[in-house]
Amino acid sequence: MRREASARGGASESEVRYTPYHPTWYRRRMPIFWWLGRRSYTKFIARELTSLFVAYTAALLGAQLLALARGPVAYARFTTWLTGPFVLAFHVFVFLALLFHAVTWFGLAPRALVIKVGGRHLPESLVAGAHYAGWAALSALLAWLVVGAG
Amino acid sequence: MSGSRGAPARRSREPLLWALFSAGGTLAALALPALVGVLWLAAPLGWVPAASHAELATLARAPAARLFLFALLSLALFHWAHRFRYTLYDGLQLYHLNRLIAVCTYGAATLGTVLAAWLIWVRL
Numbered sequence: 001m002r003r004e005a006s007a008r009g010g011a012s013e014s015e016v017r018y019t020p021y022h023p024t025w026y027r028r029r030m031p032i033f034w035w036l037g038r039r040s041y042t043k044f045i046a047r048e049l050t051s052l053f054v055a056y057t058a059a060l061l062g063a064q065l066l067a068l069a070r071g072p073v074a075y076a077r078f079t080t081w082l083t084g085p086f087v088l089a090f091h092v093f094v095f096l097a098l099l100f101h102a103v104t105w106f107g108l109a110p111r112a113l114v115i116k117v118g119g120r121h122l123p124e125s126l127v128a129g130a131h132y133a134g135w136a137a138l139s140a141l142l143a144w145l146v147v148g149a150g
Numbered sequence: 151m152s153g154s155r156g157a158p159a160r161r162s163r164e165p166l167l168w169a170l171f172s173a174g175g176t177l178a179a180l181a182l183p184a185l186v187g188v189l190w191l192a193a194p195l196g197w198v199p200a201a202s203h204a205e206l207a208t209l210a211r212a213p214a215a216r217l218f219l220f221a222l223l224s225l226a227l228f229h230w231a232h233r234f235r236y237t238l239y240d241g242l243q244l245y246h247l248n249r250l251i252a253v254c255t256y257g258a259a260t261l262g263t264v265l266a267a268w269l270i271w272v273r274l
Contacts, residue, residue: 032242048237054178055230057186058223058262062269064189065219068210069273072203082194091190098186102179112172139184145209146188150199 050101053094106131167232167256174229177222207274216270223266224259231255 035041067078081087109131110124193200201209209215235255238244244251 030243035241045237045241048233048241051230051233051237054174054182054226055234057178057182058226058230060190061185061219062223062262062266065210065269065274068203068207069269075203075206079194079200082190088191088194091186095183095186095191098178098183101175102183105175105179109176135180138180142181142184143188146185146201146206148193148199148201148205 047100047104050097050104053097054101056094057098102135106135167228170225170228171232172229174225174227175233178226178229181222182226210274216274220266220270223270224263227259227262227266228256231259 035045064078067074082091106128110127113127115122115127188198192198210219232255235251238251239248
């Protein structure tokens with residue numbers, strides 16, 4: 001109707017008003033669990049979800065430090081809690097998730113970290129190998145540091 | 151220009167968040183399996199002798215250890231924040247909650263960083 005009015009030449013520009021109707025573009029609806037359909041998608045989401053276990057580990061390491069700060073009694077209570085069967089079983093799962101994170105992370109590192117030496121790219125295997133070597137060295141150092149004197 | 155003021159600012163924050171995510175992912179991959187394997191599995195199971203309270207307290211209070219622990223805890227949290235944010239975005243397709251999720255995840259990581267600093271340099 002309004003268009004007709006302007007076509008007739010009677011309406012000025014300020015009178016042109018748009019209807020609140022907003023056309024939506026076509027978008028295929030994706031089911032929420034789209035990533036269960038294919039192995040590679042499931043692996044991708046599993047890899048992304050390892051971040052939850054990274055956060056859990058950071059939080060519990062914080063709790064362990066707090067117990068350490070509170071003194072020997074609080075720390076003993078913490079280490080006793082660690083020996084519970086459900087806690088142990090859960091921590092096996094956490095450990096596996098962290099391993100999965102580490103392996104997938106070092107697998108992606110050569111593609112994110114492209115190093116040029118003398119105008120040539122370092123081969124992926126060398127970058128990945130350096131990460132694995134660093135992992136082994138730091139793991140050995142940390143394990144040596146936090147294992148008790150016995 | 152004034153109309154697009156918000157967009158470039160948000161875009162320029164992304165490299166920093168990605169750098170924190172990346173550093174946290176590397177540090178978590180390098181250090182966490184060993185720490186969890188020894189402190190929460192091998193020691194409680196009695197496979198290796200557990201470090202005493204005095205031993206660990208002395209170790210953790212070393213200046214280099216404090217710095218390492220702070221970097222580890224903080225960056226691991228920012229790694230989680232960034233990755234989990236995009237997991238919710240891609241996996242559950244919560245596009246309309248993008249802003250809220252970002253505030254919650256990076257906010258939690260920031261709070262965790264402050265807590266970690268207090269824990270490591272004040273309490274410990």
